Amino acid sequence: MNSLFDKVNQHRKQHLPFVLYRKPNSKTVIGLFQENDHLYFSKDFHEKGFVFAPFRNGDVIVFPLELSSVKFAAPHLASASDEDFAGIQPDSHDKEHFMALVQKGIDAIDQGLFSKVVLSRSEAIALPEFDLEAVFERMLQQYSTAFCYCWFHPKVGMWMGATPEKLLYAKENKFNTMALAGTQPFQGNDVVFWQNKEREEQEFVTHFISENLKDITSEMTFSSPYTTRAGNLLHLKTDIEGVLNTHSNLKKVIDILHPTPAVCGLPKLVAQSFILENEGYDREYYTGFLGELNHDFNTNEMASDFYVNLRCMKLEKDKAHLYMGCGITKNSHPEAEWEETVNKSKTMKRIL
Numbered sequence: 001m002n003s004l005f006d007k008v009n010q011h012r013k014q015h016l017p018f019v020l021y022r023k024p025n026s027k028t029v030i031g032l033f034q035e036n037d038h039l040y041f042s043k044d045f046h047e048k049g050f051v052f053a054p055f056r057n058g059d060v061i062v063f064p065l066e067l068s069s070v071k072f073a074a075p076h077l078a079s080a081s082d083e084d085f086a087g088i089q090p091d092s093h094d095k096e097h098f099m100a101l102v103q104k105g106i107d108a109i110d111q112g113l114f115s116k117v118v119l120s121r122s123e124a125i126a127l128p129e130f131d132l133e134a135v136f137e138r139m140l141q142q143y144s145t146a147f148c149y150c151w152f153h154p155k156v157g158m159w160m161g162a163t164p165e166k167l168l169y170a171k172e173n174k175f176n177t178m179a180l181a182g183t184q185p186f187q188g189n190d191v192v193f194w195q196n197k198e199r200e201e202q203e204f205v206t207h208f209i210s211e212n213l214k215d216i217t218s219e220m221t222f223s224s225p226y227t228t229r230a231g232n233l234l235h236l237k238t239d240i241e242g243v244l245n246t247h248s249n250l251k252k253v254i255d256i257l258h259p260t261p262a263v264c265g266l267p268k269l270v271a272q273s274f275i276l277e278n279e280g281y282d283r284e285y286y287t288g289f290l291g292e293l294n295h296d297f298n299t300n301e302m303a304s305d306f307y308v309n310l311r312c313m314k315l316e317k318d319k320a321h322l323y324m325g326c327g328i329t330k331n332s333h334p335e336a337e338w339e340e341t342v343n344k345s346k347t348m349k350r351i352l
């Protein structure tokens, strides 16, 4: 990792953009270093490079391959600990505010405005000392099955995260994605019981993908939902794969999938307006997506590999802003949803 971090430190000093990432279950860390400080935006996902997209429909930033240098590292990491972690306690004001927001979401569902909405909050924590290399290594070590990244652009800021959710992998006309939703803490048990609330919340996502990709695919297969672990949390997941038909292209698939009901809601546009009007803060890149665009940096093949930006934080000089949300359905309870965000906040708190 030393020479990779020499390059990172050089780039940070010169205020130049870079991204470091490691794919789920991979041992290789890839670094992409843009050699100027322009902000480039993708035009219909035709470029090759690394994209970073916000939650709201808007400009998708790309680090273009032809303007960047690439470096690899294969760090030796100690094995992760399973210790429970209490973490810094959030403010009681935040709790009241979030529970009121969840109640408003439940009321809107009862009034028939939408059937699911994903509501979130952000929490700032002080970081008097921050060692990027140490934090990044802890993230790799703790979350071997996540997509781990650190992304920086001098005109946007620094973001870091360890997300369990793939948005889309596409190569030629084949693709795969997942429906990930429903959360409970990992308690070391082999047999896990899921309530109807979580099952329904996850089925919404699977159903949305199946209904909406139908017109641009010629084949699609779905696994049964199964339990998957992300750090100290468990989720329900359905694997989805298929073949895109000739009416399709990458832009069309992304426009359909993003933002999925795992981070936004159903129907998508009403849920999104409710979020924008009521959450009371700007999600920016949280619940956006990021990843390789039209280029697999490991194999140099033409493929795209995008992840949803979850379990992430925005880093400022002496502060980190953490972001976490949860799917609200008619059966949600504000207190339980609050606890879920507290558990999700530990993903980043644990490595700081």
Ligand SMILES: C=C(O[C@H]1C=CC=C(C(=O)O)[C@@H]1O)C(=O)O
Binding pocket: 118, 120, 165, 180, 181, 182, 183, 235, 261, 262, 263, 310, 311, 323, 324, 325, 326, 327, 344
């Ligand atoms: C919106 C988040 O998680 C999503 C992904 C998995 C499980 C979720 C849930 O159980 O609510 C969310 O849909 C987040 O972690 O901030």
